[in-house]
Amino acid sequence: MRIVVCVKFVPDIQSDRQLGPDGRVVRDGGDGTLNELDENAVEAALALAEEHDGQVVVLTVGPDDAVDAVRKGLQMGADEAVHVLDDDIAGADAIGTATVLAAAVRRLSEDAPVDLVVTGMAGLDGLTSLLPTAIAELLDLPALPLASSLTVDPVAGTATVTRRLDHATETLTADLPVLVSVTDGINEPRYPNFKGIMAARKKPVTTWTLADLGVDPATVGAAGARTRVLEAAPRPPREDRVLVTDTGDAGARLAAWLVERKLV
Amino acid sequence: MTVTPVLVLLDHAPDGSLRPPVRELLTLARGVAGEAGVHGVWAGDEDLDAALPVLAAQGVSTVHRLVTAADVHLSAVLADGLEAALGASGASLLLLVSSFDNKEAAARLAVRTGAGVVTDADGLTVEDGAVVAHKTVLAGTWTTRCAVSAPSAIVTVKANAVPAQDAASPSSPQVVDLPVEVRAGSTRVRLVERTEHAASGRPDLGSANVVVVGGRGTEGDFTAVEELADVLGGAVGATRVATDEGWIGHDAQIGQTGVTVSPRLYVGAGVSGAVHHRGGMQASGTIVAVNSDPDAPIFEIADFGIVGDLFTVLPQAAAELRRLQG
Ligand SMILES: Cc1cc2nc3c(=O)[nH]c(=O)nc-3n(C[C@H](O)[C@H](O)[C@H](O)COP(=O)(O)OP(=O)(O)OC[C@H]3O[C@@H](n4cnc5c(N)ncnc54)[C@H](O)[C@@H]3O)c2cc1C
Numbered sequence: 047m048r049i050v051v052c053v054k055f056v057p058d059i060q061s062d063r064q065l066g067p068d069g070r071v072v073r074d075g076g077d078g079t080l081n082e083l084d085e086n087a088v089e090a091a092l093a094l095a096e097e098h099d100g101q102v103v104v105l106t107v108g109p110d111d112a113v114d115a116v117r118k119g120l121q122m123g124a125d126e127a128v129h130v131l132d133d134d135i136a137g138a139d140a141i142g143t144a145t146v147l148a149a150a151v152r153r154l155s156e157d158a159p160v161d162l163v164v165t166g167m168a169g170l171d172g173l174t175s176l177l178p179t180a181i182a183e184l185l186d187l188p189a190l191p192l193a194s195s196l197t198v199d200p201v202a203g204t205a206t207v208t209r210r211l212d213h214a215t216e217t218l219t220a221d222l223p224v225l226v227s228v229t230d231g232i233n234e235p236r237y238p239n240f241k242g243i244m245a246a247r248k249k250p251v252t253t254w255t256l257a258d259l260g261v262d263p264a265t266v267g268a269a270g271a272r273t274r275v276l277e278a279a280p281r282p283p284r285e286d287r288v289l290v291t292d293t294g295d296a297g298a299r300l301a302a303w304l305v306e307r308k309l310v
Numbered sequence: 311m312t313v314t315p316v317l318v319l320l321d322h323a324p325d326g327s328l329r330p331p332v333r334e335l336l337t338l339a340r341g342v343a344g345e346a347g348v349h350g351v352w353a354g355d356e357d358l359d360a361a362l363p364v365l366a367a368q369g370v371s372t373v374h375r376l377v378t379a380a381d382v383h384l385s386a387v388l389a390d391g392l393e394a395a396l397g398a399s400g401a402s403l404l405l406l407v408s409s410f411d412n413k414e415a416a417a418r419l420a421v422r423t424g425a426g427v428v429t430d431a432d433g434l435t436v437e438d439g440a441v442v443a444h445k446t447v448l449a450g451t452w453t454t455r456c457a458v459s460a461p462s463a464i465v466t467v468k469a470n471a472v473p474a475q476d477a478a479s480p481s482s483p484q485v486v487d488l489p490v491e492v493r494a495g496s497t498r499v500r501l502v503e504r505t506e507h508a509a510s511g512r513p514d515l516g517s518a519n520v521v522v523v524g525g526r527g528t529e530g531d532f533t534a535v536e537e538l539a540d541v542l543g544g545a546v547g548a549t550r551v552a553t554d555e556g557w558i559g560h561d562a563q564i565g566q567t568g569v570t571v572s573p574r575l576y577v578g579a580g581v582s583g584a585v586h587h588r589g590g591m592q593a594s595g596t597i598v599a600v601n602s603d604p605d606a607p608i609f610e611i612a613d614f615g616i617v618g619d620l621f622t623v624l625p626q627a628a629a630e631l632r633r634l635q636g
Contacts, residue, residue: 059566059585063448069456071448083567141420141427170566170589172447174429175410179385179417188498189386192410206502210560212409212516212569213323216383217502230567231560272426272460276437281446281453284597284613291604292618297626300598303614304627305634309520309575309596310542 047100047200049091049162050154052147052181053084053119055112056171063171069275070137071171078111080118083166085235090196090228091164092123092236098200100161101125103154107135107146113251120246121238127251128154134256137268140172144180145266149259151185162205163225167192178227188220191227198222315346317401319353319392319412320365320373324506326356328364330517331407333474335467336368339405340477342436347371350483351395353382362483369477371484374398378490383504385414386496392419394490396462403441405434408466408570409516416464426458432471432572432593441465449566449585450592469517470572470595507561513545515562520544520575523564523591527580527601527620530557534624535579541628541635547571549587565590579620583608600624 057063061077091102104119106112107130116127130150138146151163163185168175175191182189190196193207206219207226238246256263264270288303290296304310316339321329339348350365350373352358358375365373376382376391392415396404404419406412408430420427433444441463443456458465515521520542524535526549539546547569548562564571566589576594581587583599583606591597592611599612600620609615616623 059449059589063451065448065452065454069454139426140417144417144421167567173566173589175413176417176420176427176429179414180421183386183389183418183421186495188495189414190499191385191414211411212514212561214383214504214506216504218499219502220499272420272424272458273428274457274459276442276455276457278447278452278454281451284611287613287615289609289612289615290617292616292623295626296600296616296618297623297628298630300600300614300616300623300627301630301634304542304575304598304631307596310631310635 047095047098047161047198048103048158049095049100049164050103050105050151050160051087051091051119051124052163052165053088053104053106053115054081054169055079055106055108055115056081056169059170065278069278078114080115081166081169083168083170083230084115086228086230086232087164087166088119088122088124089233089235091162093233094162094198098198103128105147105150106130107143107150109136116251117246118238120249121242122236123242125249127249128254129251130254130259132256134263134267137271138266139271139273140174140176141180141272142266142270144177144184146256146259146261148181148184149261150254151181153254153259159223161222162198163187165225165227167227167229178225182225185225187223187225189225190218190220193226193228194231196226196228196232313344313346314400314402315349316343316403316405317349317351317395317399319404319406320350320361321407322354322356322361324356326358326360328361329407330514331467331469333364333368334469334472335405335407336370337474338434338467338472340369342403342434342441349374349399349401351392352376353388353391358485365483366480367476369479369481371481372399373483373485374488375485376490377487378492380492380497381501383501384496384499385411386418386499387492388415389418389422390492390496391490393422394488396423398488402462404464406464406466408468413466416466420464423462424460425462425464426460427464428456428458429466430570431465431467434465434467446593449589468570468572470519470574512539513543515545515547515569515571518545518571519573521547521571521573522577522579523547523549523581524552524558524579525549525581526551528552528557530555532558534621538577538624538628541631542575544575549581578608579624581608582606583611
């Protein structure tokens with residue numbers, strides 16, 4: 047079984063994240079990291095590969111630093127890594143990024159068939175959750191998004207997930223190849239150990255450009271983006287903040303404050 | 311101003327009643343629609359009669375009722391239906407309630423139609439002929455305005471983005487059956503099972519105006535949290551710690567990987583305000599925090615913070631509110 051995991055390099059959510067004047071997330075603070083939710087995707091892929099004797103390729107699209115995201119995947123135990131790196135990708139929106147990732151998966155499947163594409167449920171920078179299903183649509187794959195559990199039956203050639211939506215819980219199944227996105231509830235990601243870190247140094251990271259993938263730069267990146275940030279500003283600080291230490295009447299004071307603010 | 315109508319997906323419960331945020335979306339839609347007005351799209355076999363008075367009050371002119379044997383709970387099938395409805399209505403702007411399933415359909419539609427898509431908007435304007443969505447990003451710490459440069463736009467809108475208001479003059483919506491050609495690929499996913507979550511008797515967490523949240527500090531006793539929620543007519547939420555401990559269902563988890571809420575009023579009790587939790591609530595209108603630790607990070611974002619024991623503060627607040635409300 048061959049599994050491709052799409053991962054993203056994002057600013058650490060514990061850091062002071064900023065938007066630049068162009069409305070893009072500032073990515074040069076040196077505190078970038080593998081998107082936490084993608085660790086669950088890597089873990090899910092590694093667990094399946096171990097169970098069914100498979101191979102895992104980690105794939106990312108992003109600037110120079112983004113290679114750190116796939117390196118972390120290699121340290122966790124992935125076999126191969128691909129980094130799509132091209133200045134013309136800067137400013138891509140979710141659909142543009144999905145277009146590049148889909149092209150890279152297509153290219154990978156020319157070497158050997160890809161049975162499963164796995165992603166995290168969202169990138170913690172944009173949090174749009176659009177990407178997984180967009181990749182599936184571009185590759186004409188069935189999508190099983192938001193999996194909180196995932197099983198693959200290699201004999202039947204099917205994947206089955208359960209997922210929790212706002213109003214219902216669903217079990218979905220589809221024939222391979224499929225795309226699956228996973229939640230952080232699906233597993234506990236492993237930490238890279240010393241052996242994994244050493245082994246990762248020897249593993250190759252393939253770098254592809256848009257030309258390597260046959261993707262027209264005009265369709266992705268800022269040139270192809272269908273949305274444009276006009277304005278970005280830090281949210282103004284909250285005004286008139288109150289902090290009290292309870293001396294016996296704080297509950298009553300809260301009630302009065304809520305009434306005064308017309309919040310009840 | 312757009313001359314084409316604005317199309318709104320009419321999310322509804324299994325009994326055919328509209329989900330509360332739909333009225334907000336219709337209100338927003340009217341604000342940008344101009345002459346061509348607002349159309350709705352109804353996906354599902356449920357009877358829409360119960361929804362008609364609301365749609366009339368909202369001034370909806372036409373409802374496209376999708377007709378298909380395939381299950382519209384599959385997002386690829388929903389995308390097929392929405393594509394048909396975009397065609398039938400001629401709309402160049404589609405509004406959907408921000409939910410995971412709706413975003414899945416939005417992603418597919420955007421790929422197919424070349425539309426620009428913005429998710430989790432909390433406001434909408436038309437500027438120089440372009441749809442502009444307003445949204446907060448990076449866990450509610452930044453606000454942005456984002457223009458769609460493609461000829462058509464898909465915007466998913468968060469609950470409580472605007473107060474719902476009826477139209478100045480009601481309409482008599484025309485319901486039109488719309489046969490949907492389902493793509494061969496769309497039914498490759500099979501829905502083995504679907505269990506609707508039981509109604510709690512309280513408002514929906516995702517769209518409630520008021521949310522009262524319990525964290526580890528409740529030590530599993532949600533009585534005080536529930537009591538305050540009921541006095542305020544609000545929903546009950548929880549941190550991941552509380553749901554992982556099994557103190558309350560997983561559906562109650564608020565945060566980056568749980569439900570995102572932006573109610574008018576958020577009350578967090580025994581909640582530390584970890585960054586993962588803040589991502590799901592920091593955009594709330596007013597934030598109240600009750601925590602025994604004066605250094606809890608949630609106080610950094612609270613409009614009203616109380617350093618105290620939730621087991622005394624919450625019941626006192628509930629009792630006082632009951633008294634004030636008479
Ligand atoms: C990948 C990932 C994703 C995550 N996603 C989410 C998510 O979506 N949502 C989420 O909530 N968390 C999430 N978490 C967990 C998150 O990091 C925190 O662990 C969690 O939010 C803490 O919950 P808490 O505030 O209830 O508990 P704690 O952080 O333990 O805080 C409990 C607070 O209660 C106070 N307290 C104790 N007793 C009382 C009392 N009697 N009265 C008043 N106050 C009292 C304490 O002072 C303390 O501040 C995620 C973590 C990871 C790693």
